[in-house]
Amino acid sequence: MAIDMNVFRGFAEQIKMLPQMAQPTDCPDGERVSRAKAVFREKLDRSKATYLESCVHCGLCAEACQFYIQTEDPKLTPIHKLDLLTRFYRREMAPMRFVYRLFEPDITAEDLEETQHLVYDSCTECGRCGVACPMGIDIASMVNVTRQGLAEAGLIPAGLRAVEQEQGSRGTVFGVGPEQLRGAVEALRAKGLDVPIDKDKADILVLSSTIDILLFKDVFEATVKVMNHLGVDWTIHSCAFEGANFGMLSGYEEVQRSASERITSQAIQLGAKVVIVPECGHAYPALRWEGANEHGEPLPFEVMAISEFLGREVAEGRLHLEPIGRKKHVTYHDPCKVGRHGGVFKEPRAVLDALDLRRTEMPKNRLNNFCCGGGAGLFVMEGATEMRNAAFDLKRMQVEETGAESIVTACGSCRVNLMAGADRTQWPMPVESLVELVGSHLKKPAD
Ligand code: SF4
Ligand code: SF4
Known part of the structure; x- marks a missing residue:
């Protein structure tokens, strides 16, 4: 059933109020730096250290990142988002740290604050860059390590912090x-x-x-x-x-x-x-x-x-569905964390095919699918609006190339972000839930 857009807009307005609900996380600058460093030291195990040693500066990750593609801002190159972590590693943990210390400056509280925009507002941890990297560097996981350091230093963006504090204190x-x-x-x-x-x-x-x-x-x-x-x-x-x-x-x-x-x-x-x-x-x-x-x-x-x-x-013959018919033309948007990270590609498509509707893939799909732009909490981050919009515009072009009349996905956050983008750009494109399609086309037992 189509959602009432007034209800949806009310929900979006509530999200905008989140920063006002966040509790302050005051902390002296020196304390912030030492907390962040302690997390980096704990999280940088051998495999992550190898990532930080392996970059050959080929630039392929930049061409994979929706935010770089849309802005061409070199600061948004994926590997650049790890600069803070790399600097910490070189100064404090690398075998050549005594040499690096001669020219790599120590981390400051200002550096932590500048990194906030890179690892929160400008990265959905979608993992597309990691797929493109010839060295197999999992940049998204390293972005998350940086987030962990900033979180411990009290530098989570206010909108996201409000929800994290609520879940932590009240459940x-x-x-x-x-x-x-x-x-x-x-x-x-x-x-x-x-x-x-x-x-x-x-x-x-x-x-x-x-x-x-x-x-x-x-x-x-x-x-x-x-x-x-x-x-x-x-x-x-x-x-x-x-x-x-x-x-x-x-x-x-x-x-x-x-x-x-x-x-x-x-x-x-x-x-x-x-x-x-x-x-x-x-x-x-x-x-x-x-x-x-x-x-x-x-x-x-x-x-x-x-x-x-x-x-x-569906595959094991237990879920029987009423066919919708080829007159319904959809495209499927893979949620990054379930698709690219989890490898769940064929199952949702098998469900759509069991509904016997017309399905067209976006030019970039499955492992190469572009993120909706709202993942990793960006949909509640006030500073990420520009990035979310940029990612949506790219996604919209992908969908339009299919000629589909509806997007189906299996993630509520993807739906929120795609619906918000469609509303902003007055694009009359429904964004539907896979489960909802199934729930409304269950074959009756007598059939
Ligand atoms: S994980 Fe996604 S959003 Fe983040 S840097 Fe890589 S491609 Fe860009
Ligand atoms: S694709 Fe990999 S090796 Fe190339 S610049 Fe990016 S992180 Fe470095």
């Missing part, structure tokens, strides 16, 4: 917690849907996200319909339903750990075999890899993005 995101989830469940029960919330044991723990409870309510409803349609033993838990992890996005590890451990321990208590991550791109790596790192041992359950789960159910 809610945009004011959505157990009470709001129960309200959403009651609303679905009033429509006659069975929603098995807070079971003691279940094979599958389904997560949701604030965006689906507040804004894309039809996605939550569709998720419930799909799980019931499959007849699996599932639950959603009011103490552990939020897939979004603003600790990971901001770089603040304490919040990242507590958000992922909340889910991990609930899943273990339930005896869950699978945890399904909702349409939220970063929630997938936050639990699947980072969550396992934080847990300290392999997770005793499988983590699946919902698009991945749906694709598997």
Whole structure:
């Protein structure tokens, strides 16, 4: 169902208010520098140090980055975003550090502040540069290390900091917690849907996200319909339903750990075999890899993005869909964290093909897909507006080349960013949810 644009614009206005809600993180300059350095020292293990030693300055990463492509600003060259980290490494950890110290200046608080714009506002950690790099340098992961250092130094941009502080202190995101989830469940029960919330044991723990409870309510409803349609033993838990992890996005590890451990321990208590991550791109790596790192041992359950789960159910013949027909022409936007980082490409396409609609790929797709521009928390960063808009303009050109009449994706943040761009540029292009399409085309059992 099409979303009411007034509701959407109200949500976008709320996001603009976030900086006013952030608590200050005052800290003397020297303390900021030593905190950031301590994080860099801890995080720069041998493989990351190798990354910092390997660049051959070929420039290929620049041609891969949406922000460089759109602005041609050399400061936005991906490898340049690691300058602070590289300088730290050379002065403090490199084998030749005694030589480097002769000409590499020490890090200052001003350097940290200048780096904020590069690693927060101008990088979605999309990973496209890492795919292009002939040396295999994973720039996105190093950007995240820099974010971790800045976060510890109290330099998270205010909008992102407000949400990270809320999730860290109250466990809610945009004011959505157990009470709001129960309200959403009651609303679905009033429509006659069975929603098995807070079971003691279940094979599958389904997560949701604030965006689906507040804004894309039809996605939550569709998720419930799909799980019931499959007849699996599932639950959603009011103490552990939020897939979004603003600790990971901001770089603040304490919040990242507590958000992922909340889910991990609930899943273990339930005896869950699978945890399904909702349409939220970063929630997938936050639990699947980072969550396992934080847990300290392999997770005793499988983590699946919902698009991945749906694709598997289609492939194994359990999910039967009503065909939509070739008159509907769509293109699929891969959320970076699920696609490029997670390798989930064929599953959402298998679902779309099972719906028998017409599907055309963008010129850059799958591993080479361009980010929506709002990933890694950019959609709540006030300083990232120009970059978000630039990335959207590039994405719009990609979509227009397909001739499609609708974009389908499997990430709420991608949807928000694409819808905001479409609204800003008065582009009448629907941005749809994969799960919602499935939920509204489930084949009835009698068929
Ligand atoms: S991760 Fe993406 S946004 Fe960040 S520097 Fe690389 S290509 Fe650019
Ligand atoms: S593509 Fe890799 S090797 Fe080339 S400049 Fe970028 S980081 Fe360095």
